[in-house]
Amino acid sequence: MSDTTNFYLEEKFLSADRMIGEGRLSEAAHLLEEILAEAPDFGKAHNHLGWLYETKFKNYVQAEEHYRLAIKFSPEYPAAYYNYCYCLSALRKHEELERVLELAIKVSGISYASIYNEYGLLREAQGKLDDAIHYFRLHIQNSFDAKTIETAADSIKRCERKKELLG
Template sequence: MHEETNFELEERFLTADRLISEGQLREAAQTLEDILAEAPDFGKAHNHLGWLYETKFKNYDRAEEHYRLAVKFAPGYAAAYYNYCYCLAALRKHDELEIILGLALKVPGINYATLYNEYGMMREIQGRYDDAIHYFRLHIQNSFDSKTIDSAVESISRCERKKKLIV
């Protein structure tokens, strides 16, 4: 079943997005809350509220909840997966992160290089250096940007060094 696009809500969402980019965070948050009061299943608004709560208001519980709802209600919206992954990684919630990364790999148009980098960093934090190196190599294989490839090469070197230093 294909969802109908509510252009009025989409326009208000774009207004909130613009307000965020202009640094008008209170107004953006209020606009997003108003959208969700009218349409609690508007996943993109949940994503943006999650991002505000995580990065600007430092309320990680509310951020996680909004990201969870974003993925639930907008399963094809790649930004929600990236943001949710970054939040879970920062909180070192690896079990949840593993689940979201697995779901994200199935989203059409998702950037595999980004996801494999997240897998690599998670494995590195867990001390699973060989697994981390495997994912950083997948990151390289799926990347088309020289800077991100260079970063992955540095990550592999760092993991190799850690393997020697931490026994």
């Protein structure tokens, strides 16, 4: 979308978001498609469609395409990066995940803790356990939530245990 806010489309988008929250997934998907028919560059609608395709409809090809478009058209929208990263991680698409993480870390308002956690999980999946521990420590340093700090501490312990077992 252009720099001017289209309040009509934003209102439709918020309605679709509410529908998702209420479990009215098909209706939400149709409304998001309507928005994109009017404004194919409405990145937030692409993000929400990506999320629906990934988590509810299990269509990962469509999910990835919508996440890519969300980032292309709304590069300042943090949710698109989180969702795309989670999707790529689940699909074990490490090279693409690395590229998206490099973009995400530069976005205003992004949670560094979340991005560092994703970096840690990526490095762990790649078997780069020392790097993973480094990123989990950065996660802790940038986190202000006791539960996520404990999760990161557990991730460090898990990586240290793997190092012991795998030599």
